[in-house]
Amino acid sequence: MNKIILSLSVCWFILFDLNGQNSIRFAHKNFIAKSNELLQLQKDRYYNIIGYNDDKLIYQMNIGGKKDFGYSSEAEFKIYYNEKRKVVTDSIYIKREGRRVLKVKQFDELILYHGFYNVPQKFESKLIDELDRGQYLLDYQDFWIEYLNKEYKIKSYSAHYYDKDVNYDITSSGTKVILSTYVSEYLRSTKADSLITIINFNESKSNDFSKQEIACEECIKPQVVDETLFYGQKYYYLPGADAYDWKIYKAPVNDLSQDELLAEYIELVLVSPEGKYILGKKYLYGKLCYVILSTELKKFQYVATVEYFKDHTSFYSNVNEQFAFDTPKNIVYIEFPDEFKINSSGIEAEKKNTSSEENDQFWKNYNQIDNSN
Numbered sequence: 001m002n003k004i005i006l007s008l009s010v011c012w013f014i015l016f017d018l019n020g021q022n023s024i025r026f027a028h029k030n031f032i033a034k035s036n037e038l039l040q041l042q043k044d045r046y047y048n049i050i051g052y053n054d055d056k057l058i059y060q061m062n063i064g065g066k067k068d069f070g071y072s073s074e075a076e077f078k079i080y081y082n083e084k085r086k087v088v089t090d091s092i093y094i095k096r097e098g099r100r101v102l103k104v105k106q107f108d109e110l111i112l113y114h115g116f117y118n119v120p121q122k123f124e125s126k127l128i129d130e131l132d133r134g135q136y137l138l139d140y141q142d143f144w145i146e147y148l149n150k151e152y153k154i155k156s157y158s159a160h161y162y163d164k165d166v167n168y169d170i171t172s173s174g175t176k177v178i179l180s181t182y183v184s185e186y187l188r189s190t191k192a193d194s195l196i197t198i199i200n201f202n203e204s205k206s207n208d209f210s211k212q213e214i215a216c217e218e219c220i221k222p223q224v225v226d227e228t229l230f231y232g233q234k235y236y237y238l239p240g241a242d243a244y245d246w247k248i249y250k251a252p253v254n255d256l257s258q259d260e261l262l263a264e265y266i267e268l269v270l271v272s273p274e275g276k277y278i279l280g281k282k283y284l285y286g287k288l289c290y291v292i293l294s295t296e297l298k299k300f301q302y303v304a305t306v307e308y309f310k311d312h313t314s315f316y317s318n319v320n321e322q323f324a325f326d327t328p329k330n331i332v333y334i335e336f337p338d339e340f341k342i343n344s345s346g347i348e349a350e351k352k353n354t355s356s357e358e359n360d361q362f363w364k365n366y367n368q369i370d371n372s373n
Contacts (some may be wrong), residue, residue, distance in 0.1 A: 015039050027303040028335040035086040041079060046071040049326050051106035056080040056089055059103045074128050075101040083319045090257050107174035109149050117142035143168060143179060154199055155179055171224050172273035178201055180222050194219045199203035216256055221268050225275035229253045232268035233323060242300045245351060248278065263293055265351050274317055279314060279323045283351050287360035292336065299340035
């Protein structure tokens with residue numbers, strides 16, 4: 001076989017658990033090599049997928065070159081990439097006078113910026129990474145949107161909440177911006193309410209925005225599909241302990257009391273644009289794995305271990321209509337399984353207690369199958 005392959009398909013792996021009771025399936029993955037032009041642009045800089053515009057995949061590209069502090073955390077430009085043709089079609093400079101951009105999200109013409117909206121003149125000549133802790137730029141973080149070439153600041157947060165994280169996104173419809181504060185994943189069983197802000201805008205009027213705020217106790221990574229809110233929640237095995245797991249719910253945006261449990265022991269990562277599938281994380285034989293969950297059947301199948309996709313970003317490909325992973329050299333597309341077999345809640349979904357010997361044997365068998373294909 002020719003070793004120079006641009007597209008590599010890996011079949012579904014089927015393993016039996018160590019007790020021989022249930023088969024465990026791993027998803028079919030298609031590896032598509034990035035173009036040389038894209039690889040050269042991404043070399044020696046931090047980059048990240050930020051969304052789509054007219055079916056073009058958009059990458060945020062930070063200031064290039066390694067500094068004393070590593071790769072810069074400050075965004076410089078974005079590039080548009082045609083997944084089908086494997087061609088870079090455009091690049092747009094996003095640095096603005098008086099602004100500092102850390103992260104960007106985009107859906108068509110709606111762009112959401114996370115960074116510093118008004119930088120003091122005394123810091124204009126410095127990169128964010130060069131500032132000392134406690135200086136102005138490290139004390140606050142702003143969110144603003146750009147639509148039809150106009151910018152609007154929508155919210156500011158303290159950058160150094162000890163007990164809060166800030167999550168942000170644009171809905172797949174491109175008509176809503178989601179901002180949420182929630183309890184930090186790194187804190188020990190701290191209880192606090194989360195506040196979800198949904199910003200709706202009128203597509204015909206660039207300055208016509210309305211805000212809706214929802215109190216959702218410890219709701220993490222909320223995502224909205226039409227008028228349905230999907231979110232994750234932690235629950236603790238013992239009060240005051242650091243041992244916890246996850247649940248996933250959905251509910252009408254305007255009535256969270258009508259929530260519906262979709263999964264237990266699975267952490268929410270991404271919801272597909274129509275809300276039919278969820279990419280999540282779940283432990284299997286001592287390793288954290290990606291899974292695909294059917295929200296209609298409330299069943300799931302495994303994709304692969306998280307470590308399988310090194311230095312990756314997960315996203316939903318609007319072009320291929322599949323979950324995908326952006327890795328240093330490839331874009332890896334995950335095919336949906338023909339059937340979902342494992343219940344996403346109850347005894348079948350529970351995290352199993354397995355010994356290190358059992359874990360090692362299971363993954364040894366998996367690696368033997370993987371390497372033989």
